[in-house]
Amino acid sequence: MARGVESRPGKRRCPARLQPVDARLSAQLQNKRVRVEGEVVRPGEYVLPADSSLADALRAAGGLTPLAYLFGTEFTRESVRVTQQENYERALRDLEVEFAKAAYTRKALTADEAAAQAASGTGSSVLIQRLREVRPTGRIVLQLDPAAPQLPALALEDGDRIYVPARPNSVGVFGSVFNGGSYLFGQGRTIDDFLKLAGGPTRGADAESVFVLRANGSVVSARQDGGWFGGGSLANLAAQPGDTVFVPEEVGKTSWVQNAKEWTQILAQFGLGAAAIKTLK
Template sequence: MPSNRDYAVPATSAIPPDYALNVGDVISISLNGSVEGSANFEIDRNGQIILPNVGAVRLVGTHYRDLKDRLVAAVGRQYRGYNVAVSIQQLRGVRVYVTGFANNPGAYTVNSLSTLVNAVLAAGGPSAGGSFRSIKLYRNGREVVDFDLYDLIRKGDKSRDPLLQNEDVLFIPPVGQQVAVVGSVNEEAVYEARAGETIEDVVRIAGGPTNLADGGRVILYRLRDRDSGWNHQLSRGDAATQTAEAGDIIQLLPQGSLVRPLDRQSTIVRLEGEVNRPGNYYVPPSTPLSTVIEMAGGLTQRAFVFGTRFTRETVRTQQRQSYRDAIDQMEQVLITAPLTQDTSFNGGDRQAQLASVRGFLEKLRSAEPDGRLVLELSPNETQLPGNLVLENNDRIVVPPRIDTVGVFGAVYRPASFLLGAGGPKRVQDYIEQAGGTIRAADKGTIFVVRANGEVLSKKRGALKARVLPGDIIFVPVRTQGNTFWAKFKDITQTLFQLGLSAATVAAIQ
């Protein structure tokens, strides 16, 4: 049997004035003055105590507030000039039975000030299959109370928690209809709903909406409607009249997940790099970029405006979806290619190809678009586009001027080269400085990534173009035309178009 908790044995000071004494209670009496002494007396089966030189004093049914007066009157029949101090030293034991779906059902001996809640907790509370909403107290074969533990747990209301009497029976019935509450509520959980309770009542039991909840609507998933569209949107008014049913799932949506118009979005912008006061800036809706640049003290003399990296969360979201869709399409093409080309390959070769494809696709899936917004700037630009309206979580990094050009991929000596003093050279010149292309290079797909994020392909004159500070020249490896690797020919440029950085593409290749 579980040991008694502190709440099961209240201190004497907690005994209410209207407590009625009964058989088994122990009374402490102290006398001083003309007669002195102290002793404890237990109320016997006859409902009385025996005081020396005074005789029997009946106390059963006497309220605690009247106990001292009762004893003073009894002792006063024999003595004068004395003082009496009385208290209840020990309360009688009450035997009760906790039955039904309790964690530890059985018979319990509790003190006479114990309540229904004390006994239920002493029994470990309702089990997983037991009800919290309907704990019944039977006395002499009659139902006395039907207690709702949620009143105590959720409201702190113990007013209907009755004192127990000897031989009381507590019955915990099986759990009633269960309803899940998820989303922007203070405590997500599965709750037990009583008959007649509404959706709004159950939300209140879950602690109500959080401060970030969309207070105007509730999403209801109803089990019996799962075959015919079980998603219902209710206003909070409808939720207050709609009765909850077993298996319901109630969802409150957060306001934070709602995309609001730009003119109502408070904005935090992160400005870094070559500005006089880098930092995070909190600005009103529809604030233009020029305002934040001014708040940051303007650009420094070393600012390379053309290479500004402007990333935006909404752009990243769009890129991510397009990127995932593109990978799915690539997977279909690359997986099926070995089955439709080069039938002379044996099964082992095809399995090796498939393994290579899967490894390549895994690298693609592990990459993330950068959310970069390409700004239309001239290479000699000294100011950012001031009329660009900012969005929340925009990040602007203004780099220092870059005087290098990078050449990577299928060349003899991949490296970064300083721009020459004799004026800008062409892309082809820097490829030659890197030792030229190797035999496996695919010269037809050479491309350049500008510092502003723009991609320049060979079809757009990449080889003859004049280099700009911060350019990255990439020479892909030639694929075999008679195998599925030919499908890789345009992938690298596609990755840039979908928002992957040059470093990410290089790592994938």
């Protein structure tokens, strides 16, 4: 499929039999203009035949470099970003309403309770504000195995972007831990090992909501299999290069938060990724 390609990494070539995207054709029949970046031999923008796949785009870009980390490939799509943004804004409005309802129904009987409720309300407002600063990226999570030799056979859409990063050598630990930061990856280490390197969760941590954002965009939560470290799913979970471990702060528990498991849902469904981690930490 990589034959007859208009490319723009260097010299431009566009054979007469393959014209750029023609808006008069149906989306299914149009050539696909895609951008391939990162650890490929010839990064750039390419116009590919209508039935091209992710693999065709990588071939057009000359294939992967020795430093490529295929597991961490970021595949973004504009139509997905628009949908994510709409749903994300709706979810934030719902979260804001639930926080407001919870604050209205709570009754403070003592000065200490009133102070605690005020602090909780302030924390909720700060959380909402920080989340509003983040924008969904349109990333589609490619359910790759860390050792996968190639990308899935997914058809391209016009405007798609493929970014193949270099293999990372660290694991990040952020949020309510004593010494958040990035730690050198070591083969055989678990997520629990990296949490210990960061000093473990603080007293104000929401221990039951700890999650891991993997380099491929997927999320692994301590809640998914029930329990918490010591018997939960993260205790012995093998770390992968590029993992980001996040320990949220304890916030007022509304029914929406409990049922939707807001941290993992926001990250997984709306494609926020590491940008959200950096904003919330």
